[in-house]
Amino acid sequence: MLIQKDLTLQQKLEILSDAAKYDVACTSSGVDRGGQSGTMGNTASCGICHSFAADGRCISLLKILMTNACIHDCRYCLNRISNDTVRTYFTPEEICTLTMEFYRRNYIEGLFLSSGILHSANETMERMYQTLWLLREVYGFWGYIHVKAIPGADPALIEYVGHLADRMSINLELPTVDGLKSLAPAKSRKRILTPMRLIQKGIQENHHLISDKMAAPTSVSSGSKAVSLNDTALPDIRKFPDGLPDRAEDRKILLPGFSDRQNYGGSSRFVPAGQSTQMIIGATPETDHQILSVTEALYRQFDLKRVFFSAYTALNDDSRLPAPGTPPPLLREHRLYQADWLLRYYGFSANELLSEERPHFNLLLDPKCDWALRHLEKFPLEVGRADYAALLRIPGIGVRSARRILKARRYGTLNFDMLKKFGVVLKRAGYFITCEGKTCRTIRLDEDFLTGELIADDRKKRFQLEDPHGRYRQLSFFDDFNLGGQPEQEDIFKSFSGQI
Amino acid sequence: MNTTVYLCDDDLDSIFTAVYDAWASRKGHNHVRLQMNRTATMELFCDYITVVPNAAKAESVSRSIRRKISTKAWHMVYRAAMSPEDSRADDIYRFLIGGFYYGACVVDMLAEPAVRRLQELNRNIANETHYHKEFLRFDATAEGILFARIRPKGNILTMLTPHFADRLSGENFLILDVGRRLAAVHPAGQDWYLASLSREQAESFLSQKPDEYRDLWKTFYDTIAIEERKNPLLQRNNMPLWYREFMTEFL
Structure with missing residues (x-):
């Protein structure tokens, strides 16, 4: 794969945000954190949307891929290795500069960082970690960060990233094992659920740890020392020859400063805004009942904050997928979100809403x-x-x-x-x-x-939802539909063929 | 008996002075009315009194609200006074009648029309403030000063600026309310303050040259939308057109 290096920042931004736009989650909610002198930013638990794109979806975070180069060939994905597209990547400094400058101008609420798999899951995750570390520690960014965990990455790496991010997510991609097998041969359900479980446990342990420490007032020393902004040395993960160290003992080496600054009794918070996931709707023949049952299981067993649904936009030409040009099933997506709300806030269960006999909404x-x-x-x-x-x-x-x-x-x-x-x-x-x-x-x-x-x-x-482009509308008495005009060539053909 | 109408200006002092004068006139609550000066249409059988703002009277009303009702009620009254509604001075007066009678519990008495009305003004101004937290855009000048323009309906600067002062504590920024020519100024690392600008000063800020990140943001904004899902109606629902006047992506 040829990676373009001599692109301008603007071209890179265009390519890498275009590649990231099918990711759904763009929320900045779930954590309240006041500003701090010497850093820039704060977060509000209600979340703040900063703009709405032409498709009406909210823009809250700077949603980009670190790179759109990928070793996988997932059939539904535009960045699959077999697609002939321009490949490029952001350097950590470029991501940090963009985030900081956009944030200063109140364009965004934070960063949403995802990535294609560059060489290996570990290498990709490592680069993401370095980027986030640089952003938090050197650039002093104190706003919201949502980061994707890469399935198959080392658990220790995921843990380090979790201490820098506010929310993490791992895409479930497709609701059933069969769907995943047929469309994403390189991914397996197990590889996706393992890190999800890991993050869930991390959040629970961290929660206990912090509440214990906060309960014991004497153990906290208030002398939090600020990290020198000139200290640009990145923590070098490669200095551990036998791979990554066990997570408990070497956390301090790898997370310089961060635990000092987030002074919750001397520990940093792990993924404070919780984790989320997303599924693609309409690429495979799953029923709404299956999708909703999976959603319910994720909420109950993995404590997810949100499950997002993404109506599949048919762009890849592939025999196992809907033909290109098939409109995305927006109304179905809307119904699933309505049902998702019923599960989370209204005490409904998936089996009450749908059943094997009535599998669709x-x-x-x-x-x-x-x-x-x-x-x-x-x-x-x-x-x-x-x-x-x-x-x-x-x-x-x-x-x-x-x-x-x-x-x-x-x-x-x-x-x-x-x-x-x-x-x-x-x-x-x-x-x-x-x-x-x-x-x-x-x-x-x-x-x-x-x-x-x-x-x-x-x-x-x-x-x-069915007709967002406004093709059909109410006739108005005062609109000029050019009914009195001369018939054109096309109209004559149409009247011949009986269309008018 | 003729109704007496007290005409007051937009600012808090003037509204509170009007409340003081109307109350102290002892004409009875049904015989007095408060009105904003600029919107006054003369009516028959009314006496008109133009209120002269008086800091001492305003302070005494303000103090009574805090002591005899509650601080929460004072905040509600303050926010209501910042709203763009023409009836706000009278709404505040009607709320205070209940407030001084019932005390602190009045803020929860939603069955009272006067309380509901004040809550409504509060909600509107809170929503507008939140929208501006979302849609306000800064431009960075060559010297690194951040500069934002807004044209809010209510006078929201005092409720909006603390959010940015917390978030951008290390930045020099200025938020200009174009319609009122009022600016919130925040020097880096210090407390922010309000300043009233002359027409020339305001215009000098309006003629800034564009920021280099503007194009990058527009690029991002345009590419992030999915063509197949285009839905301008939903976009307008979420981001009404009147908020877009100074937004970078629409410049």
């Missing part, structure tokens, strides 16, 4: 309405008495409005006007609740009737 209805329609025996619910868990399951009532209802009904009776002010969407909730024994309009608890009503409500949102 109803594209016309959101998953919660769909669930409610199949469980009409539970409705209508009296909002004055229903418990919190039951309130959350009513379509049109969210976490906030459910909490407001709980608060308000302690002091008095509720009515529909108040519910509306609390943020309840009566257009949906109105079919499923009673308030003081009354319904808000005449309803029939009949699946067909309610389906018709609810589908009409969701229509606008659905239409926007």
